[in-house]
Each structure stands twice: as structure tokens, then as C-alpha cells.
């Protein structure tokens with residue numbers, strides 16, 4: 029029996045799903061006494077360091093937790109829970125951590141590398157362990173802006189390190205206490221195997237590591253490298269018969285001969301992409317802007333069912349904004365996001381409401397009223413993605429507009445060599461005065477953790493990514509950017525990674541129509557010397 033320490037600060041559904049998938053039963057810690065009665069405690073830390081410690085204190089969990097750890101009983105901490113084992117964190121100065129491991133958690137420096145560190149990176153074991161045996165060449169899913177470093181005072185704890193700029197502690201283990209900076213529950217088959225080894229060992233269900241995969245050839249001393257992510261996107265809506273289907277537009281027009289295109293069932297397709305090696309899966313509920321998303325139970329059910337079997341990060345977007353229902357009841361954007369997280373999302377994405385937030389920001393600044401600020405405060409910046417739906421607006425010269433323009437190699441209909449990228453709302457149906465660069469910059473300031481950058485001009489065309497747009501937005505922000513729209517071949521992925529510094533690239537049509545499998549994209553990237561997560 030595994031006890032889960034869920035202090036209600038975010039989505040721990042993925043950890044539950046992964047543990048259930050491995051065949052273990054879970055009980056929730058409900059009272060401080062439950063901690064010392066646990067046989068094996070799993071603690072998926074969520075949210076900011078200070079907020080997490082505050083909650084632990086409020087619930088009366090700090091002292092029993094310290095006692096449990098001091099007794100060297102089976103414990104697995106994930107992500108923020110690894111950081112909580114240290115003495116403190118730059119994230120929340122003055123807030124003491126659990127203090128088991130010497131050292132203070134630091135923020136990744138702002139600079140060339142995007143923060144948060146988000147995506148699939150390796151782990152360099154520093155000593156032999158049953159947990160990591162034979163796992164040297166694998167990649168695991170990380171998402172965090174803070175990290176611990178090895179020092180002489182804590183070296184006996186450090187099981188493995190990962191490199192992002194410089195090395196940081198990605199796994200600690202002493203006795204029966206283990207903690208991981210990455211998310212094993214979101215790290216595909218290898219992550220599940222790590223979790224299985226831990227649980228088998230902790231529950232006495234040994235041996236944990238008999239059937240080891242062959243040792244990968246990557247030598248242990250090699251630096252680890254963050255992989256470029258390949259993301260499959262599922263645009264979902266109801267068709268005219270009322271069934272929820274995966275659809276796909278050409279420049280956002282999803283109808284063919286008057287009917288909504290039907291390219292498959294959302295849960296089945298998501299499962300297929302997970303098995304084919306997608307590094308992440310995104311669902312966009314593309315008509316949620318006109319309906320109330322919480323009334324859309326089938327979409328929530330899609331998320332629930334997908335998260336039971338898909339162990340890579342799931343993002344969901346569509347309709348995240350404040351809403352008043354037919355009975356006059358008010359819901360905040362955070363209420364909508366809460367429901368998506370509870371149903372299995374790891375990240376939510378905001379489209380139209382982000383444009384409105386920027387318009388509001390122009391006159392009022394950062395006043396805490398936006399969905400971005402409210403959701404980031406509860407779930408962390410990394411959980412808030414901004415989905416941008418821009419289209420090119422050509423101008424004769426930069427003086428013709430106040431928006432940020434670029435000089436382009438793709439001239440406009442009248443031969444114009446300058447353009448700006450107009451953000452749209454409601455799935456491209458309405459324009460706005462906001463350009464994509466302003467949107468990305470302001471949303472980063474408001475607390476967004478990632479930009480999903482579409483292009484209406486390229487969507488569904490197969491003509492390749494609009495790398496001019498992508499390079500301009502990537503240069504404007506310090507958070508990760510996902511290139512989207514226009515992928516027509518595996519080479520287009522190499523092109524966008526070569527020409528821009530984006531961290532991820534997303535496609536829809538070529539995957540749905542089975543024109544280019546995800547494996548072929550990865551093979552192309554690998555052949556071109558671009559780091560990927562092997563599948």
C-alpha cells in the first residue's frame with residue numbers, strides 16, 4: 029500500500045495514474061498521524077517552495093514528515109518535493125525547508141537558456157544504484173526553474189546530476205529516502221520503470237532490477253543535453269452530429285464540403301502518438317470560446333481517459349477565461365483551469381484571453397487580475413502556456429505601423445517587404461491591435477511559462493514553419509517557445525531547429541493523416557545532429 033501526500037496544491041492525478049498503472053493501491057494522507065503510519069510515502073511536490081512549506085505547516089505535516097524521514101523509511105519525493113528536502117530556496121527567501129539535505133536551492137540564471145528548464149534531459153549517475161542501473165542513455169521529463177547543486181556537504185546524498193548550463197542535482201538517495209527533480213510519471217516507459225523499481229524496492233516486492241535493459245553506450249561522464257521536443261497536437265470539437273472529433277483546418281477552416289473534417293477519436297489518437305514517441309500531447313478545444321468549457325463533459329472525459337494511459341505531459345487549451353453561466357453563476361478562469369488540471373492536464377493553454385490580458389496590461393499594468401497571473405500563482409509558471417494565433421499584416425515600411433515589424437523574405441501580395449504579426453482571438457475570427465511579439469513579452473511578465481506559437485498563414489499548408497515569426501518571438505522572450513503550423517515533412521522540423529532557438533516543434537495534419545510518422549521526424553532530427561529523446 030502506497031500513501032500519497034497530496035496537499036491539494038495542484039495536479040497529482042498523473043502520479044496517481046502512474047502508480048495505479050503499475051498495479052499498486054494508493055491511500056491519501058488525510059491527517060498528520062497518517063504520515064507516521066505509512067508504509068511507503070510518495071510526495072509529488074507542487075507549486076512554489078514557500079507555498080508548499082506553508083501548506084505543510086498548516087496541515088501539521090512538517091514534524092511527522094521530518095520524523096518519518098529521520099527514521100529512514102521508504103520515501104519518494106518528486107520535483108518540488110526534492111527541493112523541500114534542502115534547507116531553503118532562493119524562490120522563497122527566509123522560509124526554511126525540511127532541512128534534511130545541506131544546501132539552498134537556486135534559480136537558473138537568466139541568459140541564453142530558457143527558464144524554466146522544460147523538456148527531456150538525461151541523468152548522469154554518480155554512483156551505482158538499483159534505481160538507475162542501466163539507465164545512462166535515457167531521457168526524463170523535467171520542468172522547473174529552481175535546482176539544487178552538489179557540494180561537499182551534500183555529496184553523500186547525490187545519486188545523479190543533469191546538465192543545463194551547469195550541473196544540478198537531479199536525483200538524491202540515502203538509505204530508503206529517494207527524491208527526483210524530474211517527473212517519472214511523465215517520462216514515458218523509462219519513467220514508469222524507475223517508479224516501478226522504487227515501489228518494488230520500497231514495498232519489499234524485490235527484485236527491482238532483474239530485467240534491466242542493456243546498458244546504453246553513452247559514457248557516464250558525458251554531459252547530458254536537453255532534447256528538442258516533438259509535439260502532436262489534436263484540435264478537438266464537436267462535429268455536426270454532436271460527436272467529439274479530432275479535426276484539422278487549412279488556415280483554421282476546419283470544414284470540407286460544408287462538414288467538419290473528422291480525423292479520428294481524441295483518446296485513440298493521443299494513445300497512438302504516445303506509443304509512437306510524441307514527447308508531449310496537446311489538445312485544443314477549438315470552439316470552447318463560444319461554449320462554457322465546464323459544461324463540456326466529453327472533453328473532460330477525454331482528458332481523464334487519456335491521462336490514465338499516456339505518460340508524457342498533456343496540455344489542454346480552449347475557453348480558459350472568466351464566465352457567467354445561464355443561471356448567472358460566475359466562474360473565474362482559475363475555476364476552469366482547476367477542472368482541466370483535476371481531469372489530468374499538466375499544463376493549460378490560454379489563447380483569446382491572453383490577448384485581452386495584454387490589452388488590459390497596456391492601461392493597468394500587472395494588477396493580478398489576469399487568468400495568467402492567477403493560474404501561475406496556484407500551479408506555477410510552467411503550467412501556463414500561451415497559444416498565439418497570429419497572421420501576417422504587410423506594410424510598405426516600418427513607419428506605417430506602431431507594431432513591431434520584421435523585414436521578410438516572403439513578400440506580401442503587393443511586393444511589401446515588411447510585416448507585423450497580428451494576434452487574433454476566437455480561433456482567428458477576430459483581429460486585435462496586439463502583435464505577437466508584444467503578446468509574448470507581456471505574457472512572460474504576467475507569469476506565463478511557455479509560448480505555443482501558431483501561424484494562421486501556415487496552418488495546414490505543409491509549406492514549413494514560419495521561422496521568421498518564430499525567430500522574432502523566440503528572441504523576444506526567455507521562456508520556451510513551441511513552433512507550430514505548416515509542418516509538411518520531417519525536414520521542416522530540422523529546418524526550424526536549425527534556423528531558430530525554439531525548444532519544441534508541433535504538428536497536427538501530417539501526423540493525423542499518417543503522412544509522416546513521429547519516428548521519421550525523430551530519425552531526421554537525429555541524422556541532422558539535433559538532440560532528441562530516443563524512442
Ligand code: 1PR
Nearest residue numbers: 277280314346347379380415455487488513514535536537
Ligand atoms: O481562444 O483560449 O479559447 O483557445 C482556443 C484554442 O483553439 C487556441 O489555442 C487556438 O489556437 C485554437 N484554435 C481555434 N480555432 C482553431 C482552428 O483551427 N479553427 N486551432 C484553432 C488552432 C492550430 C494549431 C495546429 C497547428 C499545426 N490550431 O494548434 O494544430 O497549426 O497544424 P499543422 O501541423 O496541420 O499545420 P481560446
